[in-house]
Amino acid sequence: MAHQNLTPELLEQLNAAVPGRVYTGEDLNPDYARDEAPTYGQHMPDAAVECLTTEEVAAVCKLCYDSDVPIVPRGTGTGLCGGCVPTHGGVVIDTQKMNKILSWDLDNFAVRVQAGVLLNDLANACQEKGVFYPPDPGEKFATIGGNVAVNAGGMRAVKYGATRDYVRAMTVVLPCGEIIRLGGEVTKTSSGYNLLQLMVGSEGTLGIITEVSLRVLPQPGETFSLLALFSSLDEAISCVPRIKMSGLDPQALEFLGRDMVVSIERFLEKTVFPGTSEGQEVGAYLLTTFECARGESVADRMEWAAEVCLENGAMDIIVYDTPEALRNAWAVRGATLEAILTDFKLNDECDVVVPIPRIPEFVNYVFSLEEQVGLAVRASGHAGDGNVHVNVCANDMDQAEFLTRAEKFMTLAYARWCRQ
Amino acid sequence: MAHQNLTPELLEQLNAAVPGRVYTGEDLNPDYARDEAPTYGQHMPDAAVECLTTEEVAAVCKLCYDSDVPIVPRGTGTGLCGGCVPTHGGVVIDTQKMNKILSWDLDNFAVRVQAGVLLNDLANACQEKGVFYPPDPGEKFATIGGNVAVNAGGMRAVKYGATRDYVRAMTVVLPCGEIIRLGGEVTKTSSGYNLLQLMVGSEGTLGIITEVSLRVLPQPGETFSLLALFSSLDEAISCVPRIKMSGLDPQALEFLGRDMVVSIERFLEKTVFPGTSEGQEVGAYLLTTFECARGESVADRMEWAAEVCLENGAMDIIVYDTPEALRNAWAVRGATLEAILTDFKLNDECDVVVPIPRIPEFVNYVFSLEEQVGLAVRASGHAGDGNVHVNVCANDMDQAEFLTRAEKFMTLAYARWCRQ
Numbered sequence: 001m002a003h004q005n006l007t008p009e010l011l012e013q014l015n016a017a018v019p020g021r022v023y024t025g026e027d028l029n030p031d032y033a034r035d036e037a038p039t040y041g042q043h044m045p046d047a048a049v050e051c052l053t054t055e056e057v058a059a060v061c062k063l064c065y066d067s068d069v070p071i072v073p074r075g076t077g078t079g080l081c082g083g084c085v086p087t088h089g090g091v092v093i094d095t096q097k098m099n100k101i102l103s104w105d106l107d108n109f110a111v112r113v114q115a116g117v118l119l120n121d122l123a124n125a126c127q128e129k130g131v132f133y134p135p136d137p138g139e140k141f142a143t144i145g146g147n148v149a150v151n152a153g154g155m156r157a158v159k160y161g162a163t164r165d166y167v168r169a170m171t172v173v174l175p176c177g178e179i180i181r182l183g184g185e186v187t188k189t190s191s192g193y194n195l196l197q198l199m200v201g202s203e204g205t206l207g208i209i210t211e212v213s214l215r216v217l218p219q220p221g222e223t224f225s226l227l228a229l230f231s232s233l234d235e236a237i238s239c240v241p242r243i244k245m246s247g248l249d250p251q252a253l254e255f256l257g258r259d260m261v262v263s264i265e266r267f268l269e270k271t272v273f274p275g276t277s278e279g280q281e282v283g284a285y286l287l288t289t290f291e292c293a294r295g296e297s298v299a300d301r302m303e304w305a306a307e308v309c310l311e312n313g314a315m316d317i318i319v320y321d322t323p324e325a326l327r328n329a330w331a332v333r334g335a336t337l338e339a340i341l342t343d344f345k346l347n348d349e350c351d352v353v354v355p356i357p358r359i360p361e362f363v364n365y366v367f368s369l370e371e372q373v374g375l376a377v378r379a380s381g382h383a384g385d386g387n388v389h390v391n392v393c394a395n396d397m398d399q400a401e402f403l404t405r406a407e408k409f410m411t412l413a414y415a416r417w418c419r420q
Numbered sequence: 421m422a423h424q425n426l427t428p429e430l431l432e433q434l435n436a437a438v439p440g441r442v443y444t445g446e447d448l449n450p451d452y453a454r455d456e457a458p459t460y461g462q463h464m465p466d467a468a469v470e471c472l473t474t475e476e477v478a479a480v481c482k483l484c485y486d487s488d489v490p491i492v493p494r495g496t497g498t499g500l501c502g503g504c505v506p507t508h509g510g511v512v513i514d515t516q517k518m519n520k521i522l523s524w525d526l527d528n529f530a531v532r533v534q535a536g537v538l539l540n541d542l543a544n545a546c547q548e549k550g551v552f553y554p555p556d557p558g559e560k561f562a563t564i565g566g567n568v569a570v571n572a573g574g575m576r577a578v579k580y581g582a583t584r585d586y587v588r589a590m591t592v593v594l595p596c597g598e599i600i601r602l603g604g605e606v607t608k609t610s611s612g613y614n615l616l617q618l619m620v621g622s623e624g625t626l627g628i629i630t631e632v633s634l635r636v637l638p639q640p641g642e643t644f645s646l647l648a649l650f651s652s653l654d655e656a657i658s659c660v661p662r663i664k665m666s667g668l669d670p671q672a673l674e675f676l677g678r679d680m681v682v683s684i685e686r687f688l689e690k691t692v693f694p695g696t697s698e699g700q701e702v703g704a705y706l707l708t709t710f711e712c713a714r715g716e717s718v719a720d721r722m723e724w725a726a727e728v729c730l731e732n733g734a735m736d737i738i739v740y741d742t743p744e745a746l747r748n749a750w751a752v753r754g755a756t757l758e759a760i761l762t763d764f765k766l767n768d769e770c771d772v773v774v775p776i777p778r779i780p781e782f783v784n785y786v787f788s789l790e791e792q793v794g795l796a797v798r799a800s801g802h803a804g805d806g807n808v809h810v811n812v813c814a815n816d817m818d819q820a821e822f823l824t825r826a827e828k829f830m831t832l833a834y835a836r837w838c839r840q
Contacts, residue, residue, distance in 0.1 A: 107661040107775075107776060107777040108775040108777060109661075109664065110775075130665075151610050151614075153610075165585065185775055186773040186774060186806055187578075187776075187805035187806055188577060188582055188773045188806075188807060190570065193618060193622055193626075194584075194618055194621055195618075198614055198615075198617070198618050200614065201613070201614055218665050218669075219667070244529065245526075246714075247638050247641065292713075293712075293716055294667050295716065295721070296715065296716055300715050304714065353606040353607060353609060355525065355527075355528040355530075355605055355606055356528050356529075357527040385606075386606055386607055387608060
C-alpha cells in the first residue's frame with residue numbers, strides 16, 4: 001500500500017490526542033529533516049509530535065496506521081544511518097521529552113527509564129546512586145531508546161559488552177498502536193521466545209521503544225590508562241589477544257595508526273603521543289584503560305600491564321594516571337571524527353567488526369582501495385573486540401561524485417570480507 | 421494438518437539418507453521415550469536417526485516435513501520439561517554423535533563445536549587450552565545444543581551470565597530442511613534482526629541447532645568459597661545485594677534453607693554445615709565462590725568477603741580453600757535434587773527467577789502452600805540472580821493425584837507472582 005499524506009482530519013485527531021505538542025509548517029524544527037550524516041539528505045516531515053508518555057506514542061501510531069501515514073521515531077537525531085530521516089514525509093514522533101528516570105531498584109541492580117533519557121544523564125545519575133551503566137558509545141547525547149534500537153557498543157564493550165547486554169525489559173509501541181511489554185524485571189528469563197533481544201538492534205523497524213529497564217553494576221575500582229607504542233599495526237594487533245589472555249581484562253583497548261594520530265594532533269594543535277621511540281618511527285598505538293581490583297595497588301596493575309605489552313612487541317609504554325593526563329590522552333581518541341571533518345569536506349563511514357587477529361588485514365585492504373576509488377581512507381577503532389571504524393573522505397569533489405565513489409568503496413570493502 | 425505416521429517409503433528414504441543409523445522397533449533405545457522428569461510420561465518414537473552432520477539432519481528434516489511426520493531433536497535427554505519426549509511419535513533426531521569440537525580460534529576467543537558435544541567435555545577441553553567457558557548449569561552431561569536451546573543458566577550466571585551470553589553464531593536446520601547460519605565469528609554484530617538470540621532458548625521449536633560458535637574467556641584467578649550463616653532466609657537474602665554492591669563480584673552466590681541442608685546431610689550421611697552458631701540456630705546459608713585478581717592474595721579477598729558478610733547480618737562465616745573442603749561444601753549444594761529424590765518418590769519442580777530482594781517473599785509463599793495443596797515443598801537456588809528452584813514432593817500418593825496437586829501448586833505459585 002502506498003503511503004498517504006497527512007490530511008487535515010488526521011492533523012485534528014493528532015491534536016486531540018496530544019494537545020499542544022503537534023507541530024507543522026514553520027513550527028517544525030528544521031533538524032527533523034536530518035540526522036548527523038549528510039548521506040541521507042534532508043527530508044522534512046509533514047508534522048511532528050512531541051510525546052510525553054507511552055500512551056501518547058500509541059495514540060499517534062494508531063491514528064497514522066489507520067490512515068496509512070508513515071511514522072518516524074526520533075530521539076536526539078545523533079544517528080549516522082538515516083534512521084530518523086523522514087524520507088517519505090509523514091509524522092515524526094519525537095521522544096526527547098520522554099526524559100524521566102522512572103525508578104531505581106538498587107537491590108535488584110535495575111533502573112527503569114523513559115526512552116528519551118540521554119545516555120549522559122543516565123551515566124551521571126548512576127554515578128550519583130553509586131552504580132555504573134557500562135555501555136559507552138562515543139555519542140553521549142544520544143537517547144537510551146536510540147542506544148537500544150541500534151544496540152550501541154563503544155569503548156567499554158571489550159570488557160562489558162554492548163547495550164544489548166544491559167536491557168532487561170522494555171515497553172514497545174507496535175506500528176498499529178498496540179502496547180507490549182517484553183522481558184522482565186529480573187536477571188534471567190527463559191519464558192517464551194526472546195522478543196526482547198529481537199527488538200534490540202531492530203532500529204525502529206518493529207516498533208517504538210518507549211520505556212527500558214536496564215541492568216546496572218557496582219562501580220568499578222580505580223582506573224588508569226596506558227599507551228603502548230608499536231612499529232606497525234600488525235605488531236599492535238598481535239599484542240591484543242595477549243593482553244586479553246593475560247587476565248588484565250581491559251576496560252578499553254583502542255588502536256590508532258600513526259597517520260591518524262598526526263591528523264588528530266594537527267586538529268588539536270598539540271603533540272600528545274610520541275612519534276618515535278629511541279629513534280625508531282612509531283607505526284601504531286594501543287590506548288588502553290585498566291581497572292584495579294579493590295585492595296590492589298594501581299602501581300601493581302600498571303607494572304603488570306606494562307610488562308604484558310613490552311613482552312609482546314611494544315616499543316615503549318606511557319602511563320596516564322592523573323585526571324589531566326587521562327583527559328589529554330583520550331582527547332586524541334575522542335577527536336578522531338572531528339579531525340577527519342576538519343581535514344575533509346566530504347565524509348562517509350562504515351562501522352564493521354572483524355575477528356581480532358584480522359584487523360590489520362582488513363585495515364590494509366581498505367587503505368589499498370584509496371587509489372582505486374580516489375578517496376582518502378582513515379581507520380581506527382576498538383582493537384579489543386575487532387570493531388573498526390573506517391572513514392572515506394574527500395575535498396574538491398561534488399557530493400554526487402563523492403557518494404558514488406563512497407558506495408564503490410563500501411561495496412568493495414564489504415564484498416572482500418563477505419567472500420571469505 | 422494432522423501428523424502422519426511413519427510409512428515404509430519414508431523409512432526407506434531415511435535409510436538412504438543416513439545409511440546404517442536409522443533405528444526402529446526393538447533396535448530403538450528405550451531412553452528415547454522420556455527425559456529426566458517423570459511428568460511427561462513415556463512415548464516411544466516410530467524411528468530414531470543418529471546423525472553425524474548438519475547435512476544429515478537437514479535431509480531427515482526435509483523427508484519428514486514432506487511427509488508430515490513429526491520430528492523430535494534429542495541430545496542426551498537430560499531435560500526436565502519433556503522437550504525431547506516424542507509425545508506424537510514420529511522420528512527422533514539424535515545428535516549425541518555430533519560430538520566434535522570443530523575448531524579453536526584462541527586469538528579471537530572462540531570455539532566452534534557440533535551440537536552434541538557435552539558441556540563437561542567442552543569445559544575440560546577449554547581448560548586444556550588455557551581458556552574458560554563460564555556457563556555451569558547443574559547437569560554437566562547435557563549437550564551444548566541442549567544448553568543453547570534452553571539458554572541454560574547455573575551457578576556462575578550471577579557473574580558471567582547464561583549460555584545466551586556466549587553464543588556468537590550457530591548453524592540451524594529449519595523444519596523444512598533448510599540450513600541457515602545465524603550470527604558471526606566476531607564479538608559484535610548489528611546486521612539485520614537478531615535471529616541468533618531468538619533461536620537461543622527456543623527449545624527446538626524453531627529449528628534444530630547443529631553447530632555453535634561460542635565465546636570463551638581467559639581463565640579466572642584463584643578461587644575460594646565461603647559459607648555465611650544467617651538466622652533466617654530474610655537475613656541471608658538481605659545480605660546478597662550488599663555482597664554484590666561491595667565489588668567482590670562473586671562467581672557463585674547460592675542460598676540454602678536449614679531444612680534443606682538437614683535433608684541433604686541425611687542423604688550424604690555426614691554433617692558438613694554447622695546447624696548452630698554460638699548456641700543460636702542457623703536458619704539459612706549463603707554459599708559463595710569468589711575469584712581473586714592476579715597478584716591479589718587469597719587471604720586479602722577472604723578477609724574482605726568475610727567482613728562484608730559479617731557487617732551485613734551473618735552470624736558467622738566458614739572459609740573453604742582446600743580442594744577437599746571445597747568439594748565437601750559444594751557437594752551439599754550439588755546433592756539437593758538427589759536428596760529430594762531419596763526422601764520422596766514423587767517430585768516435580770519449577771525454576772523461576774524473581775527480583776533478588778523478593779526471594780524470601782516468594783519462598784515463604786511457596787512454603788505456605790504446603791498445607792493447602794498437601795505436598796511437601798523444598799526450595800534452594802541462585803541467590804545472586806534471584807533464581808529459585810522449588811520442588812514439590814510426596815510419598816504415599818498415586819501419580820495422577822500427585823500431578824493434579826503439583827499442577828495446582830504451580831498455578832498458585834505462578835499466579836501469585838504474575839498478578840503483581
